[in-house]
Amino acid sequence: MALKFGIIGHGFMGHEHEKMLTAFDGIEVVAECDIDPEQLKDVPEGIRAFSDPMELINDPEVEVVLIAANNNQHKKLTIAAAEAGKHVLCEKPIALSLEDLDEMEAACAKAGVNFTVHHQRRFDPDFRTAKEVYDSGTLGNPYVIKSSLFGYNGNMHDWHVYIKEGGGMLYDWGVHLIDQMLWMIPEKITSVYANVRNVINFEVDDYFHIMLRFESGLVGEIELGTYYLTDRDHWFERHWFLGGDKGSAYIDGFFPEGKIVRTNGLLKNVGGQRTMTAAGPTRSFGPPPEGKLILEELPKVNTKHEDYFTNYVKASRGEEEFLVKIPQTRRVLRLMDAIRESARTGKSIDFE
Numbered sequence: 100m101a102l103k104f105g106i107i108g109h110g111f112m113g114h115e116h117e118k119m120l121t122a123f124d125g126i127e128v129v130a131e132c133d134i135d136p137e138q139l140k141d142v143p144e145g146i147r148a149f150s151d152p153m154e155l156i157n158d159p160e161v162e163v164v165l166i167a168a169n170n171n172q173h174k175k176l177t178i179a180a181a182e183a184g185k186h187v188l189c190e191k192p193i194a195l196s197l198e199d200l201d202e203m204e205a206a207c208a209k210a211g212v213n214f215t216v217h218h219q220r221r222f223d224p225d226f227r228t229a230k231e232v233y234d235s236g237t238l239g240n241p242y243v244i245k246s247s248l249f250g251y252n253g254n255m256h257d258w259h260v261y262i263k264e265g266g267g268m269l270y271d272w273g274v275h276l277i278d279q280m281l282w283m284i285p286e287k288i289t290s291v292y293a294n295v296r297n298v299i300n301f302e303v304d305d306y307f308h309i310m311l312r313f314e315s316g317l318v319g320e321i322e323l324g325t326y327y328l329t330d331r332d333h334w335f336e337r338h339w340f341l342g343g344d345k346g347s348a349y350i351d352g353f354f355p356e357g358k359i360v361r362t363n364g365l366l367k368n369v370g371g372q373r374t375m376t377a378a379g380p381t382r383s384f385g386p387p388p389e390g391k392l393i394l395e396e397l398p399k400v401n402t403k404h405e406d407y408f409t410n411y412v413k414a415s416r417g418e419e420e421f422l423v424k425i426p427q428t429r430r431v432l433r434l435m436d437a438i439r440e441s442a443r444t445g446k447s448i449d450f451e
C-alpha cells in the first residue's frame with residue numbers, strides 16, 4: 100500500500116515534490132495546501148487542494164505531512180501535524196533554533212509519529228563522489244576537505260531576504276553543505292571559525308566561509324557566496340577538493356568531473372636540492388616534471404534524489420532506519436549557532 104502524503108506549501112519545492120512523488124512507487128500524493136490561492140491553481144486533478152493547512156492535516160486519508168512552506172512555518176506546522184497524529188517530513192532547515200527543534204521533537208515523540216527532514220542532498224552525485232573518495236581511504240591521511248558553491252547572479256529572492264521568514268544562505272544552503280560534511284566525517288569537531296557576511300543583503304547573510312577543525316586535525320572548509328559576479332558562461336560553481344598525504348582529488352560540478360591525482364616523485368627532491376622550473380628555482384611550486392603526475396578516475400556513484408524517498412518508504416515500513424536522524428540535524432543547528440558566534444566575535448569557538 101502506498102503511503103498517503105499531503106504537501107503543505109505549493110511553491111517551488113512543493114512543485115518539485117509533486118513532480119517527483121506523483122511518479123514515485125510507494126507514495127501517493129492525496130492533498131496539497133497553500134495559503135496563497137494563486138499557488139493552488141495548478142494542483143493536478145485527483146489531488147485535493149486546501150487553502151488552510153489544518154484542513155490538510157485533518158484530512159483522514161493523509162498519513163504523512165510533508166512541510167514545504169517558508170522556514171518560519173516549519174515549527175507550527177510540525178507541531179500541528181504531530182498533534183493530529185500525522186507523521187512529519189519537514190523541509191530543511193528543520194527549525195530556526197534549537198529551542199524550536201526541541202518543541203517539535205517533543206510533540207512528535209508525544210504523538211508517537213515519525214519525524215525526519217528532507218536532506219536529499221545526501222544523495223547528490225558530487226557529494227557521494229567526495230564521500231566515496233573519503234571513505235575508501237585512497238588519499239591516505241586527509242588534511243583538508245573543501246566544499247564550495249558560488250552563484251554568479253548576485254540575487255536572493257522572495258522571503259529568503261527576510262530574517263523573520265528564516266531567510267539567509269546559512270539556513271538555505273548552509274544546512275545542506277554542513278549536513279553533508281558532518282555526515283561524511285565521523286569525527287568530533289573541536290573548534291569552528293567562520294566569516295558570515297551580508298555582502299549586499301540588508302538583513303540576511305549571503306556569504307559564509309566556515310572552517311571546522313576535526314579531532315584528527317583534519318579541516319573541513321565550507322564556502323558559499325551568492326555574489327560572485329563573473330562573465331563565465333555558467334551561473335554557479337560547485338567544487339570539492341580533498342587533500343591527503345597519498346594524493347588529492349578535485350571534483351567539479353553537481354554532476355561531477357574531476358580526478359584523483361598522485362605523484363610518483365613524492366619527497367624525492369627534498370633534501371636541500373633545488374629544482375629548476377619554468378618559473379625559476381623552487382621546490383614547492385611550478386610545473387611538475389614530465390611523467391610525475393598519476394591521474395586516476397573518480398569513483399562512479401549511482402545516486403539520485405529519489406533514493407531519499409526509497410529510504411523514507413522502507414523506514415516507514417520498519418525495514419531500515421531513517422537516513423536523516425533528528426540528533427544529526429540538531430548538531431547542524433548547534434554548529435550554526437557556533438558559526439554565528441565566531442562570525443560575531445571574530446574568534447574561533449570551541450565546539451565538542
Ligand SMILES: NC(=O)c1ccc[n+]([C@@H]2O[C@H](COP(=O)([O-])OP(=O)(O)OC[C@H]3O[C@@H](n4cnc5c(N)ncnc54)[C@H](O)[C@@H]3O)[C@@H](O)[C@H]2O)c1
Nearest residue numbers: 108109110111112133134135138152167168169170190191
Ligand atoms: N531540500 C531542498 O533542496 C530545498 C530546495 C528549495 C527549498 N527548500 C525548502 O522548502 C521550503 C519552501 O521553499 P520554497 O523555495 O519552495 O519557497 P516558496 O516561496 O517557493 O514556496 C513556499 C510556499 O509556502 C506557502 N506557505 C507559506 N506559509 C504557509 C502555510 N502556513 N501554510 C501553507 N502554505 C504556506 C507560500 O504561500 C508559498 O507558496 C523552505 O523550507 C525551503 O528551505 C528545500
